[in-house]
Structures are given as C-alpha cells and as structure tokens.
Amino acid sequence: MPSASAASTPPGRDPSRRARAGEQAKPAPKRKVAPSAASVPGRPIAKVPKGLAAQKERAVEIFQKLQQLHPDAHCELDHKDAYQLIVATVLSAQTTDKLVNKVTPALFAKYPSAKTLAAAEVAEVSETLRSGGLGMYNQKGKNIVGLAKGIVERHGGEVPRSIDELVKLPGVGRKTANVVLGVMWNIPDGVVVDTHVQRLSQRLGFTKETTPEKIEPALCKLFPRETWDPLSHVLIFHGRRVCFAIKPACSACGVNELCPSAFRAENVGRKNRPPR
Numbered sequence: 001m002p003s004a005s006a007a008s009t010p011p012g013r014d015p016s017r018r019a020r021a022g023e024q025a026k027p028a029p030k031r032k033v034a035p036s037a038a039s040v041p042g043r044p045i046a047k048v049p050k051g052l053a054a055q056k057e058r059a060v061e062i063f064q065k066l067q068q069l070h071p072d073a074h075c076e077l078d079h080k081d082a083y084q085l086i087v088a089t090v091l092s093a094q095t096t097d098k099l100v101n102k103v104t105p106a107l108f109a110k111y112p113s114a115k116t117l118a119a120a121e122v123a124e125v126s127e128t129l130r131s132g133g134l135g136m137y138n139q140k141g142k143n144i145v146g147l148a149k150g151i152v153e154r155h156g157g158e159v160p161r162s163i164d165e166l167v168k169l170p171g172v173g174r175k176t177a178n179v180v181l182g183v184m185w186n187i188p189d190g191v192v193v194d195t196h197v198q199r200l201s202q203r204l205g206f207t208k209e210t211t212p213e214k215i216e217p218a219l220c221k222l223f224p225r226e227t228w229d230p231l232s233h234v235l236i237f238h239g240r241r242v243c244f245a246i247k248p249a250c251s252a253c254g255v256n257e258l259c260p261s262a263f264r265a266e267n268v269g270r271k272n273r274p275p276r
C-alpha cells in the first residue's frame with residue numbers, strides 16, 4: 001500500500017528522481033484534507049446561531065458536554081459549613097484557592113465560628129493569615145473580622161440565605177454571595193463570574209460582553225436556573241485544566257467542535273495586559 005506522502009505526490013514529481021538530478025527538494029505541496037476533524041487547525045469556525053432559542057439549545061449542549069468532561073467539578077475552596085465557605089471566598093480575592101486552602105485549617109481551628117472570629121483581634125487574625133503564606137494579610141484579616149461581626153450582629157452568627165442580606169455584609173459582593181448560595185443551598189441568584197467564567201463565556205460564544213456585571217445576566221438569560229451553580233463550576237474546572245488563558249489546549253478540548261474560538265482563542269477573553 002503506498003504511503004500517504006507517496007500517494008499525495010503529483011504525477012511527474014517523483015522526489016527520488018529530483019534528488020538524483022541534484023535538484024533541491026521543495027516543500028511538499030499541502031494536501032487537501034476535508035476539514036472534518038475538529039482538531040485540525042484551519043477548520044471552519046463553529047458558528048453561534050442567531051435566534052435565542054437556538055443559542056439556548058447550543059449553550060446547554062456545551063454545558064452537558066463539559067459536565068461529562070468534568071463530572072467532579074465542584075467548589076475547590078475547602079469548607080465544612082457556610083461560615084467557613086464565606087470566609088474562604090472572601091480570602092480568595094486575588095489569590096488561588098490552593099493558597100487559601102493552605103491557610104484556612106489553622107484559621108478555622110483558632111476561630112471555629114463567626115462569633116469567635118468576630119471577637120478576635122485583627123492583628124492576630126492577620127498574623128495567622130501571614131504565617132500561612134497568604135498575601136494582603138492585613139487587609140484580609142480586617143475584612144474577615146468585619147464580615148464575622150456583621151454575621152453576628154445582624155444574623156445572630158448564622159450566615160443568611162438571601163442575596164439581599166448577603167450583599168449587605170461587609171466585603172461581600174454578588175460573586176461571593178452567589179458562591180455561598182449556590183454551593184451551600186443550590187439557590188444562587190445568578191451565575192458566579194470569576195476570571196475563568198469570564199474568559200470561557202467569551203471564547204465559547206455565550207456572550208460578547210466583556211465585564212462580569214454584563215456577562216452574568218447574559219449567562220442567566222441563556223441557561224436554565226437549575227444549571228447556574230454547576231455551570232460556574234464546570235467552566236472554572238475547564239478553564240483551570242484545558243482552556244488556559246495563555247495557550248489554551250484546543251486540540252485536547254472536548255468541546256472544540258462547538259467552540260467559535262477553537263485554535264484561535266489566545267486573544268479572546270483575556271484581560272488586557274498592562275503595557276510594559
């Protein structure tokens with residue numbers, strides 16, 4: 001059976017004859033391959049349909065595929081209850097879940113409840129964070145003591161279960177509130193849009209919006225309410241493991257056939273980098 005390269009050599013252009021004649025080998029002409037395999041660069045760009053109904057259908061299809069790819073997708077901040085989760089989420093601002101998970105065991109051993117944290121000295125709390133290797137420990141120590149005081153003074157030490165009450169707590173925005181509502185009780189008021197969700201929503205063609213404030217309502221419009229919490233987890237898992245900000249692994253991506261940014265995603269959905 002002829003090899004693929006021999007089969008693709010045009011008649012009269014036998015490379016061995018050319019070599020014998022002392023000709024310099026020219027690069028082999030590009031083979032014409034039907035762009036059927038999704039992993040082949042240069043394939044047609046996956047289209048996002050126009051109507052909302054079709055967009056919803058497509059969005060759910062991608063979500064289901066991502067769920068199959070990441071069946072264990074979950075909140076990666078270690079916690080045992082709502083108090084620990086809300087504190088860990090506040091600590092996770094501008095740092096990684098891994099670093100937060102390194103510091104919280106000692107923190108929660110010292111301050112096992114909102115009441116104990118509310119009564120603590122900020123300097124002592126900050127020192128616990130610092131010794132665990134967390135950055136911005138002074139500010140974060142102040143933030144979580146303030147948060148614990150709010151939980152104790154306004155809610156008797158129990159983390160409230162409504163978005164309106166949560167966002168009134170010191171240092172709690174919609175993102176933190178929705179993490180707690182979604183992970184603890186599966187009653188989020190929206191989709192958590194972190195840096196991964198922001199990037200992937202744009203790359204996968206869920207929205208053209210570029211800010212979390214506008215991406216969140218766009219996702220809520222596209223996805224059924226019961227998927228809001230798991231959606232953020234699968235997007236975060238996919239963003240951390242496959243669809244990296246730099247050099248996304250498109251050829252290994254299980255949704256590349258449906259992704260309009262596949263093999264051209266490098267500059268899609270990334271935050272503007274400051275000029276050097």
Ligand code: SF4
Binds near residue numbers: 244263
């Ligand atoms: S890895 Fe590539 S194909 Fe997959 S979602 Fe990200 S940009 Fe799209």
